[in-house]
Amino acid sequence: MAIKYTIPRGTFDVLPKDSYKWEIIEAKFRHIATRFGYREIITPIFEHAEVFERSVGDSSDIVQKEMYRFTDRKGRIFALRPEGTAPVIRSYVENNLGQDNQIAKLFYIGPMFRYDRPQAGRSRQFSQFGIECIGTNNPYYDAETIQVFYVFLKDLGLKNFSVEVNSVGCESCSQTYNQALIKYFEPHLDALCNDCKNRLNNNPKRLLDCKIKTCQAITKNAPIMIDYLDDNCKEHFQQVQNYLKIMKVPFTVNPHIVRGLDYYTNTAFEFINNNLGAQNALGGGGRYNKLVEQFGGKHTPSVGFAGGTTRLLLSMENENLLDGLEPFPVVYFIALGDNAKIKAIEMVSWLRQNNIHVEFDLDRTSLKSQLKNADRLNASYAFILGEDELNKNICLQKNLKTGEQIELPLDNYRELYSMNL
Ligand code: AMP
Numbered sequence: 001m002a003i004k005y006t007i008p009r010g011t012f013d014v015l016p017k018d019s020y021k022w023e024i025i026e027a028k029f030r031h032i033a034t035r036f037g038y039r040e041i042i043t044p045i046f047e048h049a050e051v052f053e054r055s056v057g058d059s060s061d062i063v064q065k066e067m068y069r070f071t072d073r074k075g076r077i078f079a080l081r082p083e084g085t086a087p088v089i090r091s092y093v094e095n096n097l098g099q100d101n102q103i104a105k106l107f108y109i110g111p112m113f114r115y116d117r118p119q120a121g122r123s124r125q126f127s128q129f130g131i132e133c134i135g136t137n138n139p140y141y142d143a144e145t146i147q148v149f150y151v152f153l154k155d156l157g158l159k160n161f162s163v164e165v166n167s168v169g170c171e172s173c174s175q176t177y178n179q180a181l182i183k184y185f186e187p188h189l190d191a192l193c194n195d196c197k198n199r200l201n202n203n204p205k206r207l208l209d210c211k212i213k214t215c216q217a218i219t220k221n222a223p224i225m226i227d228y229l230d231d232n233c234k235e236h237f238q239q240v241q242n243y244l245k246i247m248k249v250p251f252t253v254n255p256h257i258v259r260g261l262d263y264y265t266n267t268a269f270e271f272i273n274n275n276l277g278a279q280n281a282l283g284g285g286g287r288y289n290k291l292v293e294q295f296g297g298k299h300t301p302s303v304g305f306a307g308g309t310t311r312l313l314l315s316m317e318n319e320n321l322l323d324g325l326e327p328f329p330v331v332y333f334i335a336l337g338d339n340a341k342i343k344a345i346e347m348v349s350w351l352r353q354n355n356i357h358v359e360f361d362l363d364r365t366s367l368k369s370q371l372k373n374a375d376r377l378n379a380s381y382a383f384i385l386g387e388d389e390l391n392k393n394i395c396l397q398k399n400l401k402t403g404e405q406i407e408l409p410l411d412n413y414r415e416l417y418s419m420n421l
Pocket residue numbers: 083114116121122123124125126127128260281282283284285306307308309310311
């Protein structure tokens with residue numbers, strides 16, 4: 001008996017009935033990013049594992065628990081990319097994209113891989129879209145980055161989401177804050193979950209976004225970063241907020257936004273949809289001023305975000321924003337009889353070459369079943385060509401929305417059809 005294969009756990013097929021939704025989201029993202037001056041960058045699906053280990057951080061969940069790490073036939077250690085920023089920065093440095101001292105504005109769309117526990121809105125292969133604005137510390141660009149995400153979601157028609165911003169400070173204010181956090185959490189050590197216990201000394205900020213209720217209760221009264229920002233960081237954060245107000249991007253300050261990756265400095269933000277359940281972040285990002293240096297480039301402050309396509313799709317479905325957007329044929333061509341089929345092949349070829357979406361099923365023989373199929377596919381017109389029509393040198397054009405039927409002469413069908421459709 002033949003073996004039936006199943007898809008790997010945590011992955012999914014995007015079936016034809018859904019693939020157009022992905023196309024809509026990706027096309028819109030490309031459009032918006034381009035409108036803001038971003039150019040697409042396409043990096044490989046796998047990189048040297050060190051690209052992530054050094055940048056995302058050895059102590060991060062992504063590197064410790066979630067990365068698909070493998071050895072190739074020559075013993076080199078690679079990883080399927082778990083996120084998009086590190087590869088973009090690797091490429092930026094390798095290809096000297098900053099050589100003219102211009103800001104590099106780059107966007108990407110593509111699959112990422114994390115060995116996560118699968119659940120609604122969380123899978124092991126997922127698609128992300130993101131932008132990176134490389135080469136400026138101006139807080140205007142932190143705000144503009146947030147604005148790109150905001151305009152994108154608004155243009156898709158989404159209403160149910162919020163923008164939450166925070167500052168995680170620079171390296172030096174972050175250190176003072178970490179000490180304050182350790183001091184605060186240490187007396188509660190026994191009540192913390194195991195992950196939090198382990199994180200307390202090497203990455204105490206991560207305790208702030210633990211999802212476990214008992215940890216959250218303790219976190220509620222923890223010191224907040226904003227009280228530990230030095231003057232420069234405070235000013236930077238204030239300016240980001242001012243720009244967002246000028247841009248009319250509504251936001252709230254949430255001191256518990258810390259982001260899971262080690263490389264963030266100053267601004268951190270998330271886009272939240274509370275209707276999505278536990279996995280409620282549509283995306284997030286922030287400023288990462290040290291990353292380019294870590295990759296061997298010169299000091300190059302940068303800011304960016306990444307969002308997840310699946311959660312966006314779920315949000316759009318919840319708000320019925322994808323109804324009626326499935327592509328539909330303009331013409332459903334029905335040919336009945338051998339001679340009519342030959343003529344139909346000629347006509348269908350011409351219509352398709354002229355940019356008209358035509359459905360044509362040479363194997364079906366019944367008029368009734370084909371009309372039913374045309375209806376199911378939501379076609380605008382049925383073209384019907386049988387022996388009778390052929391003898392009269394005409395083709396029937398039936399408007400499937402109004403039922404109106406006209407006869408089109410076959411002689412000059414090219415001219416007529418390009419006018420009519
Ligand atoms: P992160 O890089 O973890 O901040 O992720 C940015 C966005 O990517 C998240 O807000 C999600 O929308 C999406 N994302 C991250 N991990 C997953 C996953 N395992 N499955 C589906 N989407 C994900």
